[in-house]
Amino acid sequence: MDWPLVIAFGLGVGLLVGMTGIGGGSLMTPLLILVLGTAPTTAIGTDLAYAAVTKTVGGWRHWRRGSVDMTIALWLAVGSIPGALGGVQVLHVLEKALGGDSFDTFLLTLVAGALFVTGIAVLARALFMSSGGERVTIEDFDTRHKVAAVIVGVGVGFVLGLTSAGSGALIAVALIMIFRLTPIRVVGTDVFHAALLLWVASIAHFFSGNVDLALAGNILIGSIPGVWIGSNLAFKMPENALRPTLGIVLLAAGMALLKKAGVADYPVYVIFLVPAAVAVAAYFLNRSRSRRGAQASAHLATNDPATEH
Template identity: 40%
Template sequence: MDLKYSIAGFAVGAIVGLTGVGGGSLMTPLLVLLFGIHPSVAVGTDLLYASITKAGGTIAHNIRGTVDWRITAKLAAGSLPAAALTLFVLAKWFPGGIGGAANVISVALGIALLLTAVALIFRKKIQSWSLSHHGGERDPRLTAVLTVITGAVLGVLVSISSVGAGALGVTALFFLYPRLPAVRIVGSDIAHAVPLTLVAGIGHWLLGSVDWMLLGSLLIGSLPGIWLGSHVSAKVPERFLRPALACMLVLVGTKLIAR
């Protein structure tokens, strides 16, 4: 185990506990930019890291009855096939397999971070716009189709960059289901993230882009970090946290795209 990775895991876990933003938005760029980890290994390792940490959140939400499994199933119907297809394309179409797609992964990660920043800043406005224009009365069949399509888009993004299952997924669900309580949207999104990140993570493992020692080091630090951040979050104003985090994601995303 490497202490520096555990410290990084603790810091990211604390921020996740404070803001609720998925660890991929922070952990993957940290591994790539600060520690020089190969982008494909950073993404693959972070995907399994996310599946383990979010499994606990899913259990907690399910016990409280705040998971809408119908929405989760529709998202998964789009995301899981899309994730498998994306990894197949990355492995077959790039010289050297997924390891040869470093530039594509870095750019995709940067774009995903910029989209996450937008989602953080405009989430409430997007929800309000959807509520005022559709009033929660959108055709259920159209909503179901759009949910599956949303899942497919998330499947591609998450498989390439490990980013998207958190802030982007929640923002999309706020748009599609504006009358659904926020806690059920968050619970459904976390529940969907578990099979998505697990399937994508296993795919990366089979392609040789998972570092198990790195994964263990991150988990040792992040689990207590998430616990601490969750307990402190009630004392820190969200109106300061989210804009600051969004600015950081814009800077990091821009740096990744320009590499």
């Protein structure tokens, strides 16, 4: 095992988690499978174990700096914790039912699907979601908000328990679309909730024999300082500076896993070409959208009676 490389992976992913709240499971699992050759179930369990510690450090830092909406985080956990336990149990049942190469192929395909969904969610969040109407917290957190948080939590928790991917990005999208939180509160609440969820999921995977403690420990050597630094940088970095790139990386990782599983047979360059094409298309679409928005704002300002003398 190339331990310096493992530590470097931990440092890089830890930085991303601290700055954006996403990328922990979505990036580390494919790295363990594709680069280090780790068995899929072990990669998922080990990923969850290191991520639980990493996001606890990040969550604590964000909580200390006041960027966590504790009410939303706890209601999300009400749904996500049982959802994650259900996902781990389904994974165990599928492993017994399929076994061997069939199970590995199925699991790689499943993780690839989760990466595609997560990558698209990250791109949508970074490029297309309006920041209008954002708020630091919800003053009147009523039954509707509680039900929405629990439902989102169940779905995301189940996906996490099954694949280790998606908890950060999918929860972040919900925090923006449903609860309309400001960017820094999205990151803080996302990381804090993920820490609660990941401990439960990782313990369940540990008792299922899916965690390589030595591997997780070496990842943590890099990820703990990474998430510490990233959590501080989150308050200084430009909004959405890294998310589009991260979304493209997730799409490429999903395509690489499909090729490894044998589900899709395409040249290696396609793994880079398709996400790059998506990036270019998204860039020009967002640029066109921004230009139309600026023109509309200028038109309104021109016709505003308050601007006339």
